Amino acid sequence: xxxxxxxxxxxxxxxxxxxxxxxxxxxxxxxxxxxxxxxxxxxxxxxxxxxxxxxxxxxxxxxxxxxxxxxxxxxxxxxxxxxxxxxxxxxxxxxxxxxxxxxxxxxxxxxxxxxxxxxxxxxxxxxxxxxxxxxxxxxxxxxxxxxxxxxxxxxxxxxxxxxxxxxxxxxxxxxxxxxxxxxxxxxxxxxxxxxxxxxxxxxxxxxxxxxxxxxxxxxxxxxxxxxxxxxxxxxxxxxxxxxxxxxxxx
Amino acid sequence: xxxxxxxxxxxxxxxxxxxxxxxxxxxxxxxxxxxxxxxxxxxxxxxxxxxxxxxxxxxxxx
Numbered sequence: 001x002x003x004x005x006x007x008x009x010x011x012x013x014x015x016x017x018x019x020x021x022x023x024x025x026x027x028x029x030x031x032x033x034x035x036x037x038x039x040x041x042x043x044x045x046x047x048x049x050x051x052x053x054x055x056x057x058x059x060x061x062x063x064x065x066x067x068x069x070x071x072x073x074x075x076x077x078x079x080x081x082x083x084x085x086x087x088x089x090x091x092x093x094x095x096x097x098x099x100x101x102x103x104x105x106x107x108x109x110x111x112x113x114x115x116x117x118x119x120x121x122x123x124x125x126x127x128x129x130x131x132x133x134x135x136x137x138x139x140x141x142x143x144x145x146x147x148x149x150x151x152x153x154x155x156x157x158x159x160x161x162x163x164x165x166x167x168x169x170x171x172x173x174x175x176x177x178x179x180x181x182x183x184x185x186x187x188x189x190x191x192x193x194x195x196x197x198x199x200x201x202x203x204x205x206x207x208x209x210x211x212x213x214x215x216x217x218x219x220x221x222x223x224x225x226x227x228x229x230x231x232x233x234x235x236x237x238x239x240x241x242x243x244x245x246x247x248x249x250x
Numbered sequence: 251x252x253x254x255x256x257x258x259x260x261x262x263x264x265x266x267x268x269x270x271x272x273x274x275x276x277x278x279x280x281x282x283x284x285x286x287x288x289x290x291x292x293x294x295x296x297x298x299x300x301x302x303x304x305x306x307x308x309x310x311x312x
Contacts, residue, residue, distance in 0.1 A: 002270060006277035029306045063294030065301075072302070079300035083288045083307065089281030097274040123308055132308035145310035146290060216306050 005239055006092045013092075013230045014085030021084065021223045022077040029219055030076070032212045033135060034068075039194075039201050040136035084227065091118060091231045092239065098165070100243065105236040108229065115228015116221075117160050123220045125156035125178070127213075129186030134212045136205060138195055140187035152181035 066072040091114060099106060106114070126149045133139060155177045162174030194205045288300050289309040297304070297311075304311040 001268075001273065003268075003273040003276050003280075006274075007280060010277075010281065025302065025306050030302055033302055033305055063298065065295075065298035075299040076302045079288050079303040082284050082300075083303060086281040086284035086288065089277050089284070093274045093277035093281065096277070097271065100270070127308050130308070130310065133305060133311060135305070135312070139310075139312070142310055142312065149310050216308065220307065 002096060002243055005242055006089060006096060009092055009231075009234045009239055010085050010089035013088040013227065013234055014083075015081045016084075017088065017223060017227045017230060018081030018084030019077065020226060021219070022073075022080045024219045024222060025076065025080070026073060028215045029212070030073075032208055032215065036134040036136050036205060036208050036212075039196050039205055084223075087118065087122070087224075087227055088231055091115075091227065092235065095231060095235050096239070096243075099235070100240065105240065106232040108232070111229050111232020111235075112225060113228070114232060115224040115226070117164070118228065119221050119224035121153055121156040121160055123217070123224070125181070126152040127217070129181060131209075132213050132216045134205070134209050136196070137193055137209065138189050138191065140189045144187035148181065148184070148186050151184065152186075155180045 066075045095106070095114065129152060130139075130145055130149060139145060159174045159177030162177060163171055166174060192202075193209070194202045196202050196205060287296060289304055289307065291297065291300075301311065
């Protein structure tokens, strides 16, 4: 079964790529998130006194949350692995649909391009309208941002797919797809990004935010490149031969 | 080889009873359901468990 082979491959790739992503995040991105949380103001009491990071994190939430430290990292690793499995399943399903009928394997360069396409569709395209956020930032209503994010990812995926594969005279349609989300416009927040009462804190937060955008961009690009290469390698060495062997036993 | 590959879709359907397209779509859906749970599930506990990952991947959060 093609389906089960994709799922097995995705679980394997996702766990490895998720672990790698976790290591990169723990070293580079998480410290920025934790630092920003120190300045986070409790949402339940606007204008209330600024709290420490731990208190603020706990006050922000109603339900269960992992405690900071090992438990929080553990759930992040678990979430990264899940995300890795999800993204790998999507990539492999697309490779299976569009590459299996071809009579050749994916080159390393092509695998890398699949990964970079994923980065462009999932991170870059939505990030242009809605830059990655650090805790404490003011932003438009969550539902509006989620809807725009989804619209952008879907449009960017179609746009990139059309640009990559369609006949030359149809490629303009790909550009239209890429442009649609920005013509619609990302939901924007009126007023300052950070409402912390202390101007020094706002300066720190702005600096943290800039560092966060660059750091998470690099981390995500590396993650997607690894994911593309791993999916291409598994597709070539295991998935494709196994599917072909299923159909034509020796 | 050419014949093998070109008949592959039809053979797969005949053997498993499920078309290649349907299986690929099912695998795609499998991936998307997981991604929804990690990135979008509104459940408070799911949000808090995946909080840092949502931020790192630039999923809309909070």
